[in-house]
Amino acid sequence: MTNKYEQDLPQSAANHSPLTPLAFLRRSAAVFPDKIAVIDDDRQFDYRTLLARCRQLAAGLGGLGVQDADTVAVLCPNSHEMLEAHYGVAMAGAVLNALNTRLDAATLGFILEHGEARVLCYDSEYEAVVEQALSSVSQRPRLVAIERDHGASGGLADISYEALLQGAEASAEPLWPADEWQAITLNYTSGTTGNPKGVVYHHRGAWLAAMSNAMAFEMSADTVYLWTLPMFHCNGWGYTWAITAVGGTHVCLRRIDSDLIYQRIERHGVTHLCGAPVVMNTLINDLGAQGKTLSAPARFALGGAAPPSTVIRKASEIGFRITHLYGLTETYGPSTLCVPQANWAHLENDALAEKMARQGVINFAIDEARIADPQSGQALPADGISLGEIQLRGNTVMKGYLKNPETTAEAFEGGWYHTGDLAVMHPDGYIEIKDRAKDIIISGGENISSLEVEEILYRHPRVSEAAVVAMVDDKWGEVPCAFVQLRDDGPGDERALIEFCRTHMAGFKVPKKVVFGELPKTVTGKVRKNVLRDRTGPTNNTSS
């Protein structure tokens, strides 16, 4: 029997609509029509114009034959065009597939084929790789060339981006999702092995992720956001939508360059930026060497590995306030973060860094984070010791992997998303990541966290970057092998580094070998540990 609260109280156009980030642009264009929405080098558009351009893009895509639930791929740097695609594509009823600009032709070809892109917009800078990629695609997409910096397309494209917009009606009514569970974007993960998987986001999740991230990062209409994070990375962790939601200003950045970043921060009064540790490290090393500081503090949301205390201190001296985040493509980016507690205020630098390196405060639309035994699925105690997999559930977990039901089912087994990251939960509920499941080193039956060894290596004044992987060992099964990039150009001193480690950790954890040189990285800046594992070679020292 229906109870009285379910009777005669249906959803209607007055009281229910699908949550969608399209509403953010509509709102900001109404509330702040004359406010600068996006600055991209010498171009800038106010919110009224940004909305008009997105509507033109939608109409133009419709003219190219784009229909409901088609895929529109975009390959271009962090630019106003990429931002526009985050609205215009959805307004055409289609799904945006933002492509990583550092991918090779073969991977691009795989993605275009798998995602069934109906249209590909690309910056003419990438015409050569696009042409190569298309050779392996069975249904050639319609091609739109973004001819901004690198001139006209060499004849490959069907039309230029600006011509597409100019030929379209800004007055055409944008399509609105019929259901908030409808897909909005498709983001391929850059796995270190195997084919990329297509992570599908929906309108509801995108709205919730944007609002949650705006709240977590304390954004408002005064926010000026610098695009140091690629927009193709989890849709810029949802900030393509969040900045628009609060009516802030997007400042584009087409390449990572410390001088350029510093200039933009100072010129535009940047309040917020995001990035991977490598961006932060480069930035503070470069600015530090030049003795530059920010005239007003800026908040830096740092994804990926935990920041060592030296990084936190140096960043703070320059004027960056770091927030450490943890997330994955599968969770719309940030899923847990490090919210400082009031009683941390008195902590000294190293103790504070230890706290700040953790996270575990769930973002607003994540329901729960737990540490569980990856085999049994049993939750593990928050004792700071029990090592298990981070598992998450909530409304900002992906819809699933496109055309990949087995992997989707595996990822969601038991009603939790399995991150594959290993961590302990401390009694205060904060999570300390120990390793990727596949990066753990098992030596003589003991688990060694490669992250833990790396953290010690980072404390050495000569170490700029460090990665530790398992090396096959006849006696111990596996032993740690360190790969180190130095700050200086001097020769590496393996013995000195091993000695340094020995004074800071249990003997079985000490790397048995140190290799010096530049570290191989994925296109998203992650160290390619699988490549390093191949380079370990046989150990020449098995004494513990």
Add this chain to the structure above:
Amino acid sequence: MTNKYEQDLPQSAANHSPLTPLAFLRRSAAVFPDKIAVIDDDRQFDYRTLLARCRQLAAGLGGLGVQDADTVAVLCPNSHEMLEAHYGVAMAGAVLNALNTRLDAATLGFILEHGEARVLCYDSEYEAVVEQALSSVSQRPRLVAIERDHGASGGLADISYEALLQGAEASAEPLWPADEWQAITLNYTSGTTGNPKGVVYHHRGAWLAAMSNAMAFEMSADTVYLWTLPMFHCNGWGYTWAITAVGGTHVCLRRIDSDLIYQRIERHGVTHLCGAPVVMNTLINDLGAQGKTLSAPARFALGGAAPPSTVIRKASEIGFRITHLYGLTETYGPSTLCVPQANWAHLENDALAEKMARQGVINFAIDEARIADPQSGQALPADGISLGEIQLRGNTVMKGYLKNPETTAEAFEGGWYHTGDLAVMHPDGYIEIKDRAKDIIISGGENISSLEVEEILYRHPRVSEAAVVAMVDDKWGEVPCAFVQLRDDGPGDERALIEFCRTHMAGFKVPKKVVFGELPKTVTGKVRKNVLRDRTGPTNNTSS
């Protein structure tokens, strides 16, 4: 045919859950277990304890027979018990009906009967009115007495609130809504005429309203919120949930008293508070007279009528930063607000007040606000002239009126919620409220906004409060009649006030009569214009 983005990508426990404010308390209890959640005179509870108490309340209500979708009514001041009810009742699967403490027995009886309250929790202060109200209720609810300040129940109650909690298991698992459209609260509107209507809120709307209001009011874990707004008023405009969402501190306040408010602000470092104009007026008059200022600025969200420039100036001198909001019980409170634009910075006091008196920036979960002809339903232009009804749509519009399908259908006619408020929309999209539809004065065929005349009266240095209503007139049909409460105890000078008006407005708008004395108000502090209309009597001056 299902498209590829709908295939094999279903909702599961890992990636979908109903939006509910219960998640806010769960999250803050996990993240900030030791942080003070609520301060209520000499009692205070941290988030861990608040969650435990809410779970006990839920278990206790279950023990009283409360089941899914039952109504639990609560009659008590702004206290920790009222806050606990905002979570504990929903955790029992039930619907909270927070009652206005200023209602008479007959109205309370009507509400308890209409809402079918299964349990009534009441502060023992109200035992007499409760006993009287129950005489007209056919199914007597189980009675729980909150015996804090006013001692033990006089034998009416079945159990005391604390005994109910102590007898319950904190470990009992709270019920979670199966669907986010499920009802969470029931709020009766205090109409000036007719029976109150029961406005139903749902979990989704409550979550969205809380997040939107936290964003709009720039709240964070540092927020300390003083409860000058009744929690029974749209669930404290959703701040019962929003403050918990950000992990801020609730500071209770059981009665409006300027000295008490000032003390609490200073002692607890209050950052945010809300209220009706009468609260703000009283506060700034009292603090102004004593020459008191705040040691740190506090944000005051002002609902109801637009603040005159003198109020804005005085408030600012004391240390309050005013945000003007517009909303109704039917829209979970704030639906549109006044977000200042960058180019207002150079405006002088009166010009700024004119801007600040408007609103029209839709809150994040409201989709659209428009001005429309209430008869034809046609949207009117944003020209600052065309007078029409404010109509709203979005996810923070109520589920509807309980057991009242006709009125619900009427309120939502044409897919918009009809507010009954008359306004113009300026070319910048900002809305200026002119009047309640029923408060407009039609004189010789011309519409006169009673608000506009009141605004001029407020500029007179002797006027403390003013209300203008229609008075029957043989010649003009209706003419304005002003009711004025003076700041001083001196005699009223009708001729002087009429002269003052004549120099500030068109002749036909000038009140033909001025009556001095205290203004009658509803229990929520709205001037009872229907009572004033009865008091107008015949006009003694019909010259224009």
